[in-house]
Every structure is written in C-alpha cells, then in structure tokens.
C-alpha cells in the first residue's frame with residue numbers, strides 16, 4: 092500500500108497490525124550517455140510497484156536525491172551528500188518512529204547512499220528499532236549471479252528497460268567506459284575511485300569526471316555490457332527481487348525488537 096494514497100485513519104489501523112515501512116531511496120546522477128539520471132530511483136520505484144501488487148506492507152514515497160558527490164560535474168547530477176542524506180532520512184525515520192513504526196526497510200538504488208543509510212540504521216537500533224538495508228542490485232546478483240553488474244552496465248540497463256525501454260538511448264549502448272588514468276600512469280584507475288598498485292586497490296576520493304569521459308564506470312564491460320540488456324531480463328529480475336522482499340518482510344516484521352541500550 093502506498094502511504095501517499097492513504098489517509099491517517101488507515102495508517103492508524105495499519106499500526107495496530109504491523110509497524111513496518113518500506114522507504115525507497117535513490118539518487119539523481121549520471122549513468123553514462125545511454126541511461127537516465129533517475130535510474131537509481133526509477134528501479135527501486137518499479138520494484139516497489141511489484142511489492143505493492145503482492146503485499147499489503149506500507150510503502151513510503153521515495154527519496155529521489157542521494158549522496159553522489161563523486162558524480163558531480165556531469166550536468167543534472169545533484170548530490171545532497173552523506174550528511175544531507177543522514178539528516179533527511181533520519182528526520183523521516185524519526186517521525187515514522189514517533190507514530191510507532193519500528194521495522195524500517197530501505198529499498199536502496201545507489202551504493203553511495205550506504206554510509207548514510209547505515210548511520211541511520213544504527214541510530215534507530217539504539218532507539219529500539221531495526222532498519223534493514225535492501226541494496227537491490229547486490230541482492231539481484233546474489234539471487235542469480237548472471238544478473239550481477241555495476242553502475243551503468245547490463246544489470247541497471249535491463250532494470251530501466253523494465254520501467255520503460257524508451258528511456259535507454261540505444262545509439263550510445265556500444266560506448267565503452269572511457270576510463271583514463273587520471274592520477275598517473277603508474278597508478279592506473281581501477282574500479283570506481285580505486286587506483287591499482289601492485290595488484291592492490293587504493294581509494295583516492297575524487298570526482299569521476301576526471302576518470303571517465305562519459306560517467307559510466309561499471310568496469311565490467313566484458314561481464315556486464317549494457318548491450319546484452321533486455322526488458323524481459325529486467326522485468327524478471329525486478330519481479331524476483333520484489334518476491335524476495337515480500338518474503339523477507341514477513342520474517343523481518345516478526346522479529347523481536349532490540350533492547351534499548
């Protein structure tokens with residue numbers, strides 16, 4: 092059930108039965124020339140719609156902005172940073188807590204949000220509640236290793252195709268990641284903000300714009316090319332993740348809450 096479509100009496104009645112809320116959290120960020128900026132919210136919202144048709148768990152409106160500082164510089168990418176997301180998510184969760192919600196499920200679409208979500212999860216834990224982090228793209232890859240992928244690769248491209256195939260700009264699909272060794276040739280760029288030295292990854296935080304000319308950094312063109320994505324794959328994948336979350340919710344909602352320290 093979508094919270095935005097209910098009145099307060101329905102929420103009051105819901106809380107007599109259950110104290111679980113799903114909150115999708117996304118991001119507005121560059122995913123390469125072939126994908127839309129809203130990818131990380133569009134996909135969780137689609138999964139939420141499948142959950143909504145299979146379960147009566149309460150689903151809050153998505154947070155459309157996230158922490159994506161390293162992708163700033165590509166027009167349209169807007170980051171509220173980790174601190175901004177902590178404040179926003181904490182404020183929202185604290186108000187749900189005030190009404191009696193104690194089981195929080197964050198349906199996350201973007202890896203850069205993890206630090207903020209984990210911080211809010213610990214905050215709620217200390218208040219005697221649980222927050223479960225559902226990183227859809229990692230879950231999909233664990234459910235079926237053939238689906239595993241990264242930022243702007245086949246997995247996410249298929250996910251967006253399940254939302255609307257017209258959102259994928261097919262003329263750019265063949266494009267590589269355009270990786271540059273921006274720090275130095277002796278410290279070649281690895282996955283995301285890693286550089287590789289003697290086969291070991293070292294993180295040097297920096298804006299991705301200096302590493303790639305198109306902002307697509309899946310580093311898995313061979314394993315996860317967007318060219319192999321199909322709407323059928325995307326639909327099956329997002330429905331399977333939704334089925335998993337529906338089952339998980341039933342077990343999670345029954346858990347005994349943590350003692351307040």
Ligand SMILES: [Zn+2]
Nearest residue numbers: 130131242247
């Ligand atoms: Zn993404």
